[in-house]
Amino acid sequence: MKWVMLAGTVIASVCAIMSPAVAKIYMTDTFDLIEQSNLIVVGTVQSVNDQAFRVVVTEILDGKRVGKTIAVTPSTMESCLGRSVNYYPGEELLLLLDDNGTDEFQVIGNGRGKVVLRCDETHARLNLNIYRESRQARIESVRKLIPIARLKDEDAKNKILEQLKTP
Numbered sequence: 001m002k003w004v005m006l007a008g009t010v011i012a013s014v015c016a017i018m019s020p021a022v023a024k025i026y027m028t029d030t031f032d033l034i035e036q037s038n039l040i041v042v043g044t045v046q047s048v049n050d051q052a053f054r055v056v057v058t059e060i061l062d063g064k065r066v067g068k069t070i071a072v073t074p075s076t077m078e079s080c081l082g083r084s085v086n087y088y089p090g091e092e093l094l095l096l097l098d099d100n101g102t103d104e105f106q107v108i109g110n111g112r113g114k115v116v117l118r119c120d121e122t123h124a125r126l127n128l129n130i131y132r133e134s135r136q137a138r139i140e141s142v143r144k145l146i147p148i149a150r151l152k153d154e155d156a157k158n159k160i161l162e163q164l165k166t167p
Helices: 002-017 019-036 128-149 154-165
Strands: 039-048 053-063 069-073 076-079 082-085 092-098 105-107 114-118
Touching: 019 092, 019 128, 039 069, 039 128, 053 092, 053 128, 092 128, 114 128, 128 154
Parallel strands: 069 105
Antiparallel strands: 039 053, 039 092, 053 069, 076 082, 092 105, 092 114
């Protein structure tokens, strides 16, 4: 547990030092994930099991209308240490999802389509609470990138992105 907290502190420190570069990388990575997704929602994790997690949807930023609660797979993450649950009841998330033409939703980008907006106090101790102040900013940045990501003209898309990247 101490190693996890230390790693989170180191990552947060590096991000704070490199914030302009990290912001550009975040925007580019998020943009690519938005292009791949067909449903973008804000919601709170209600329950988690080995196969899926259930999210109470509070806002649909893009995509088809869905029920108040959706199931998303997988609920675990593979690493060199094995499988571990990557979602926790009470987390408020912005999720970039794909439904593959079914009613089963999957997080885009091997889990990179998960953006933590708020988490419960237990998991906030793992430095996830660094996201609390930026909740609305994260939602708004994705909301502004959606119409650009949905453009059919790649040249127009690239020109707009270049303008956004210029300080």
